[in-house]
Amino acid sequence: MAHLEIPFAVGARVWYSEAHVDTAYEPCPDCAGTKTVTATLGCGLSLQLPCQTCSVGFSAPSGVVKRSVFTAIPQLVTLGNPTMYGEDIYYELDGGGKVRSSELHLWWPASKEQCLEMVRTRTLQYEDQLRRQLASKRRDLAWSVTYWRSKVKDLRRNLEIAEQALVISEAKKEKTV
Numbered sequence: 001m002a003h004l005e006i007p008f009a010v011g012a013r014v015w016y017s018e019a020h021v022d023t024a025y026e027p028c029p030d031c032a033g034t035k036t037v038t039a040t041l042g043c044g045l046s047l048q049l050p051c052q053t054c055s056v057g058f059s060a061p062s063g064v065v066k067r068s069v070f071t072a073i074p075q076l077v078t079l080g081n082p083t084m085y086g087e088d089i090y091y092e093l094d095g096g097g098k099v100r101s102s103e104l105h106l107w108w109p110a111s112k113e114q115c116l117e118m119v120r121t122r123t124l125q126y127e128d129q130l131r132r133q134l135a136s137k138r139r140d141l142a143w144s145v146t147y148w149r150s151k152v153k154d155l156r157r158n159l160e161i162a163e164q165a166l167v168i169s170e171a172k173k174e175k176t177v
């Protein structure tokens, strides 16, 4: 007969907290909700560009950025009967509901304080991830500034060529008159 070891004893009291993820919206840190950013080029020309930080994919900027806030209320629970679903062992909780044993390892600290500390760590990790996403969007904006800067340079060069062509053709016209 196959012998299956359960990770926690039935009747064990553990600190457990589900991570509740709440979504909150904040004004965009780059455009302050105006949806546009002003890029000033070295030549003094100012360009109004759509803010990349608060636009998702190819959609227009929204002026707000989404952030998720982890909240958790640590509670002391008693693990009830284990059941197996697929590869995972779930415990029944005294207050009702089931909890996955792999999650219990994550949320099973020795004290309430440690439980809160784990949640704080998760929140910080998440915020860090969010900061990296914002940084990559700022890089996109930098790219678009570079694009427009080269565009201005091209247009200026074309203007010079056009002006020279005009001078030559006017000189020719004067000769023929």
Ligand SMILES: [Zn+2]
Binding pocket: 028, 029, 030, 031, 032, 033, 034, 035, 036, 051, 052, 053, 054, 055, 061, 063, 064
């Ligand atoms: Zn923005």
